Amino acid sequence: MRDLPSKDQFKRISEGFSPDPFNTNSLKAEAYVDPAWNQVDLNEIIAKTWQWVCHVEKLRTPGSFVTVEIAGRSIAVVRDREGELRAFYNVCKHRAHHLLTGEGQTTRIMCPYHAWVYKLDGQLVRAPETESLTNFNTRDICLDQVQVEEFAGFIYVNLDPSARPLREVSGELETEIRHWAPDIEKLTFGHRLTYDIKSNWKNVVDNFLECYHCPTAHKDFCDLVDMDTYKVTTYGIYSSHMAEAGKGTNTAYNVSNATVRTHAVWWLWPTTCLMRYPGRSSMIVLNIIPIGPDRTLETYDFFLETPEPDEAELEAIRYLDQVLQREDIDIVESVQRGMSTPAFTQGRIVHDPSGSGKSEHAVHHFHGLVLDAYAKAAP
């Protein structure tokens, strides 16, 4: 295991940051470049918060399962025979081999190493050649369970056994999502885009949380939505980013037949972004997956009315993939390189009191949550 930040580093990491958005700097660059802070991010943030797994459709039937990596640990989420949703470390209790791979349907969990067999609730039921062992009973062995929750159409897990339920800590988020996307559970998977980015995950989140950069970096986007209506609001552990679809023509993609006219976006601490773009009914989930201090994976999943995207959605997917994402990835990779030089420690947060999209108060909100997590982790 890598070294953690020193006591002194913990003490100084919040320097320059103030709860007052009018008078504060951003989180210090060392939190984005130092492997020691990345270790803290994985253990104290990613492994202690609610992490997005998939849409409920993937885990509807008994025996369905999905595996994911969270903070580098493999987790399996399963619908057991009794219909209960379960999650556990995807690690065999015999000699730690992984158990399930990918996703699919199964009646039991058999380890590919020595064929120990577990029920879908994690209970060991068979261990070949163990009859003559003393003091060994399969009934005493069960996979390590992890908290799992169905929330507004999606499944989330939390590796912290003492974490409070997502429903309890997320205020009005579910009500808001269901208000804008009442059909969220009926949507179905349509498309996935993936990206491997040379930047710290927090730079990806920072960039997602403000549209101050939109007029310079995303000209098409500023026609797609009406920037004058763009409003960003922060709450406990999430923020909402709302705007009306642009009225005139735009160069991003065709919204002339759009039934959804509002661009409704939510960010859920720390790494989940939910987006309902103008068009047919849809929800796009951007899952931000921290890999190393300067490496982040992203998955963009499109949940649509039908598994086949329509013409406008294909255009929207192309626009996101070939225009918007390229622009944003260039930005965050450039920022990461800049932060790795001695020329940058932290910068000023730009705050507009009207809470418009051209304000960085949601970035400031995120930095506050990161610093709270660091303060809790301090030795």
Ligand code: FES
């Ligand atoms: S490690 Fe799983 S059966 Fe041996």
Ligand SMILES: [Fe+2]
């Ligand atoms: Fe952007």
